[in-house]
Amino acid sequence: MPSKHRQFAAPLAAAVAFLGLCWATPAFAGAWAQEDRGLYVQLSVAGEVAGEQYKETGETFQLLSEDDEGDFRSLGSFLYAEFGVLPSLTMVAATAYRHVELDSVQVRSTARGFGDFQLGARYQFLDEPLVMSAYVGAKSPTGYTPDPPELRSATLGNGVQEYEGRLLVGKSFYPAPVYVSGEVGFRLRGARPTANGDRLDYPPEIPYFLEIGYGPTDWIWLRGVVDGVWGTGDPVAIEGVSLTPLTQRYTKVGPSVIFSFLDNYQLQLNYTYTVLGVNALKSQQVSLGFAVDTTL
Numbered sequence: 001m002p003s004k005h006r007q008f009a010a011p012l013a014a015a016v017a018f019l020g021l022c023w024a025t026p027a028f029a030g031a032w033a034q035e036d037r038g039l040y041v042q043l044s045v046a047g048e049v050a051g052e053q054y055k056e057t058g059e060t061f062q063l064l065s066e067d068d069e070g071d072f073r074s075l076g077s078f079l080y081a082e083f084g085v086l087p088s089l090t091m092v093a094a095t096a097y098r099h100v101e102l103d104s105v106q107v108r109s110t111a112r113g114f115g116d117f118q119l120g121a122r123y124q125f126l127d128e129p130l131v132m133s134a135y136v137g138a139k140s141p142t143g144y145t146p147d148p149p150e151l152r153s154a155t156l157g158n159g160v161q162e163y164e165g166r167l168l169v170g171k172s173f174y175p176a177p178v179y180v181s182g183e184v185g186f187r188l189r190g191a192r193p194t195a196n197g198d199r200l201d202y203p204p205e206i207p208y209f210l211e212i213g214y215g216p217t218d219w220i221w222l223r224g225v226v227d228g229v230w231g232t233g234d235p236v237a238i239e240g241v242s243l244t245p246l247t248q249r250y251t252k253v254g255p256s257v258i259f260s261f262l263d264n265y266q267l268q269l270n271y272t273y274t275v276l277g278v279n280a281l282k283s284q285q286v287s288l289g290f291a292v293d294t295t296l
Contacts, residue, residue: 031133031170031181033124034084037296041081044289048074054277056235065240070104072281094118100154111154114142135166147195158244160190160202177215184208203233203247221258235278250277266291
């Protein structure tokens, strides 16, 4: 990938990692590997709000339930890093500290702390005519309470170990300032006991992602994204709202802009909106990130 386009693979990955960390689903975008000993670190502040939810039928209803109007709010700090250990092999890691709140006339529930920790590797095995990479990674809980006593309660994640693999494909149209990138994967999710002794088995998921980027100048990149998850289990009806259903499906879309300055620094602004879903929040998300991109 020409360096003009390669330098934005990491911030695009960080944006999607933010989407994943919001719901404890690891996601790393961008088929291009970091250069050897290349380091990218991004710190973001992100907020998410929702007043409606998609039920098991895909229809929308108010939060928290039909007879208890409320809303969901989340504010967090997100850390994402990439390091090129070899010319074609990139290590990736991400974590977040969040404050999550469900609020209504009958319920007020909050949770704060570190969410899940993600660690993985991306290997670029093809340069032309397309860039192709393989990603493998894992997500681990960090000690939060995944099984609150009330169903309509805030939590920071589902509390299970997850493993996934992805195939990533990208194409730069250099010298035209345009690229496309997409990916699809398979995520194995574990099981955990509940507070009353039952066992929860989380069905696998199929994550997918598509992005198109355009650079009108050397220091600005614009992009549009589609980010989603397809839960393979049968959706079940949920009384009220659950932030960690066994099976959920959603599709999020939105724009992003990246500002590059002083050679090694970037600012990134992202917005996403959940346009389709099953057992998922109909939410809006906004994040602002600051990044350093250098070589050790």
